[in-house]
Amino acid sequence: MGLFSSLAEKLGNVFSKITSRGKLTEGDIKQAMREIRIALLEADVNYAVVKDFVSKVSEKAVGEAVLKSLTPGQQVVKIVNDELVELMGSTNSKLEVSSKPPTVILMCGLQGAGKTTFCGKLGGYLLKQGKKPMFAACDVYRPAAINQLQVVGKKVNIPVFEQGAGNPVKIAANAVEEAKKLGYDTVIVDTAGRLHINEQLMTELKEIKQKTAPTEILLTVDAMTGQDAVNVAKTFNDELDITGVILTKLDGDTRGGAALSIRSVTGKPIKFCGTGEKPTDIEPFYPDRMASRILGMGDVLTLIEKAQNAVSEEEMKKLEKRMRENKFTLEDFLTQFKSLAKMGDINDVVAMIPGMNRANVDSRAIDERINKYKSIILSMTPQERNHPEIIKSSRRKRIAAGSGTTVQEVNALLKQYDQTREMMRAANSGKLPQMQQKIVRQKRRFR
Amino acid sequence: MGFFSKIKEGLKKTKEAIAYKLNKLFTGxxxxxxxxxELEEILITSDIGAExxxxxxxxxxxxxxxNHVRDTATVRTLLKKILVxxxxxxxxxxxxxxxxIMLSGVxxxxxxxxxxxxAKKFKKAGKSVTIAAADTFRAAAADQLTVWAERANVRIIKHTEGADPAAVVFDAAQSVKSKNGDVLLVDTAGRLHNKKNLMEELKKISRVVERELPDAMVMNYIVLDATTGQNAISQVEIFNEAIDIDGIVLTKLDGTAxxxxxxxxxxxLGVPVVYVGVGEGIDDLEDFNxxxxxxxxxxxQ
Incomplete structure (x- = not known):
């Protein structure tokens, strides 16, 4: 694959060469650094940032302690990882809230970075946290931009303040006034995409900033951006003194080098990332997690969080109790399917498991199967769902007909249910190793 | 008057700084x-890629x-020749x-x-143009396109949001057939190339075009943002696998990218660049040179 393999794979290759040999020479490290350099450049990390990064890492790697240690390869991996984390800003930074509501969040960025879409996600996110947000439609240039924000607003149930194609500075100021009057505690200001070299439009943003005194000025950057990311981020930061960065479209196969560059050039943290087209596809940005994702060490923490978000605490407790009492029914199985669907694209989920890169699972085929299973269970009577053992041949036929599936598919579902229940019984009685084997087998079935 | 003379008007500090560096380099x-x-730096920072x-x-x-070249000025000419x-x-x-012409992309x-x-370009050349608004996914995409259709004064076929894009294209094809139209422009929803089901949808749209307008010349162009880095290679490669890409429309060249x-x-991959977008005006699309x-x-200059 050469050019197209991911940064994680590339670094993996470099280090497997090193780790397979116990000892490292200075020449080895030089070779590794050269490959890291190319990998980072192919990942769109900025040229100057790469230069800096490589010299910092090799300085540390050439150190006596590394060369003489028993596992020099792993030492180098650790150094690279630590430096990556440091480069991206060490800790996750949260959104600031104004002490005097409303908190104004000003969104800015180039055309097509995903500002309007992200407004929706951020609004939904804040709503979930108990805030009362409002949108201000200040993109008066692009055809139908206001319309788009209104559709987005409707989806997440957040009102949009608009005054047609008026003066964006005035609209923003009026929106803040309106929010005060109506008791909204957050105003998210959507602005038109603009080139950083367009002085007139940059002045407009400065005026909006002056008039609305935003607590957060968030620059939206497409994760696929190349070398130019530093110019864009630097100019926006110089002009507006931004407070943070949003990285969008991270659900593509981009290696996301822009994330590495932007922080080091602006000194401003990346606060969130967009990971899909649904309004809920928003994640806080964690530098350490991103670094381990890049280095192919998986991202277990995000995975756990995703699962938690998909299943409510109440559901979780109920499920736990049923598992303990060995009362896991088809009804619970249905709930599981529903939460699995909520976790998003199966490929993204798989990519977060340590040791597994983005598997090319056909997510549609899996979705289809899950949908089939759902409709099969939904075609059962409550009694059947709670006592699956009564489902014999004639009931199977009826269920298949009712759900538009075949008897074979009904059988397959019941078999999978049996196995899951067995697994849970094993877990309850402490036979964990057996259960793990089963999981492996199940995963294969899903491929 | 090439497209870069147009861009030059909008140019500010950043680009001038690079130009200054380059001129210094080549007169050294x-x-x-x-x-x-430094030459390597220039190439890499232009997103040409390490390899x-x-x-x-x-x-x-x-x-x-x-050629036993000794001076930097000749090197400049040589480099240009290689790139061209x-x-x-x-x-x-x-x-x-x-x-x-079907446009797709992330x-x-x-x-x-x-x-x-x-649409404006073909209309200006005296062609009868129809637009198919097959981006039925993004909020208000059809509304946005309707404004463009009005500006270019061409026909547009659209359905409601969430409709099947292939059905929009089918209707547009019927309209082109019955009106003996010259050009059908198909706008599709943005999709990340690693989403398999969306790529399947694109194939379906493409099949409808070929079935309904068998005598037409069909060009599949991928639209690339000039600010995109190395991921563009992966984009072209995977779109090409799905629908055979005939060319590239390179947009947003009016920035510093x-x-x-x-x-x-x-x-x-041997895919040619056909058009470049250099601004937000309706005439800001040039043939690639x-x-x-x-x-x-x-x-x-």
Whole structure:
């Protein structure tokens, strides 16, 4: 694959060469650094940032302690990882809230970075946290931009303040006034995409900033951006003194080098990332997690969080109790399917498991199967769902007909249910190793 | 008046800084290691990519040795020649009518805007143009396209949001057939190339076009944002697997991004750049010209 393999794979290759040999020479490290350099450049990390990064890492790697240690390869991996984390800003930074509501969040960025879409996600996110947000439609240039924000607003149930194609500075100021009057505690200001070299439009943003005194000025950057990311981020930061960065479209196969560059050039943290087209596809940005994702060490923490978000605490407790009492029914199985669907694209989920890169699972085929299973269970009577053992041949036929599936598919579902229940019984009685084997087998079935 | 003369008007500090650096470099005189390092930096920061940069640098060094070049000015000419050759290996298409142009690409690259500009271009050439608003996914995409259709004064076929895009294209094809139209422009929803089901949808749209307008010339263009880095290669490669990409529309070249990744794409995949977008006005779409593009990378007038 050469050019197209991911940064994680590339670094993996470099280090497997090193780790397979116990000892490292200075020449080895030089070779590794050269490959890291190319990998980072192919990942769109900025040229100057790469230069800096490589010299910092090799300085540390050439150190006596590394060369003489028993596992020099792993030492180098650790150094690279630590430096990556440091480069991206060490800790996750949260959104600031104004002490005097409303908190104004000003969104800015180039055309097509995903500002309007992200407004929706951020609004939904804040709503979930108990805030009362409002949108201000200040993109008066692009055809139908206001319309788009209104559709987005409707989806997440957040009102949009608009005054047609008026003066964006005035609209923003009026929106803040309106929010005060109506008791909204957050105003998210959507602005038109603009080139950083367009002085007139940059002045407009400065005026909006002056008039609305935003607590957060968030620059939206497409994760696929190349070398130019530093110019864009630097100019926006110089002009507006931004407070943070949003990285969008991270659900593509981009290696996301822009994330590495932007922080080091602006000194401003990346606060969130967009990971899909649904309004809920928003994640806080964690530098350490991103670094381990890049280095192919998986991202277990995000995975756990995703699962938690998909299943409510109440559901979780109920499920736990049923598992303990060995009362896991088809009804619970249905709930599981529903939460699995909520976790998003199966490929993204798989990519977060340590040791597994983005598997090319056909997510549609899996979705289809899950949908089939759902409709099969939904075609059962409550009694059947709670006592699956009564489902014999004639009931199977009826269920298949009712759900538009075949008897074979009904059988397959019941078999999978049996196995899951067995697994849970094993877990309850402490036979964990057996259960793990089963999981492996199940995963294969899903491929 | 090439497209870069238009861009020059909008240029500010950033680009001038690069130009200054380059001019200094090429008037410096002697060929030193630093000279090669800086040349490499220019290529890489134009998004040409590490591997293609290596290839270009090797070729350049070969030429320098062969021709016993000693001064930097000649090196500049040689480098330009190599880059232009890389792009010109890919031939530009000649159109026959009826013609269908379908634009696809990832989210936010400027597909809808490019459709609007293309509509104006063909309309100006006296063609009868129909637009199919097959982006039924993004909020208000059809509304945005309707505004462009009005500006270009062409027909537009659209359905409601969430409708089947293939059905929109089917209706548009019927309309083109019954009205004996010349050009059908198909706008599609932005999709990340690693989403398999969305790529399948694109194949379906493409099948409908070929079935309904069997005598038309069909061109599938991928729209690339000039600010995109090396991921553009993966985009072209995977879209190409799904629907056979015939060319590239390179947008947003009016910023500081150089769009150098198309050099890597030309070298690796042999897909030509057909149009470049250089602004937000309806006329800001130009035919691609390899020499002017390379001048842009090297910051020459």
């Amino acid at each position: 005189g002697v060929l030193t290691d630093d000279f090669y390092d 293609t940069t290596d290839t270009v640098m090797d070729r350049l060094k070969g030429e320098i040795d062969k 050759e890389l792009l010109e290996e890919n031939e530009q298409p000649t159109y026959e009518y009826p013609l269908v 989210n936010g690259v400027g597909k809808t805007t490019a459709i609007g500009k293309l 150089k769009g150098g990744v198309v050099l890597a794409i030309a070298g690796e 390899a020499e002017e593009f390379v001048n842009g990378i090297m910051d020459e």
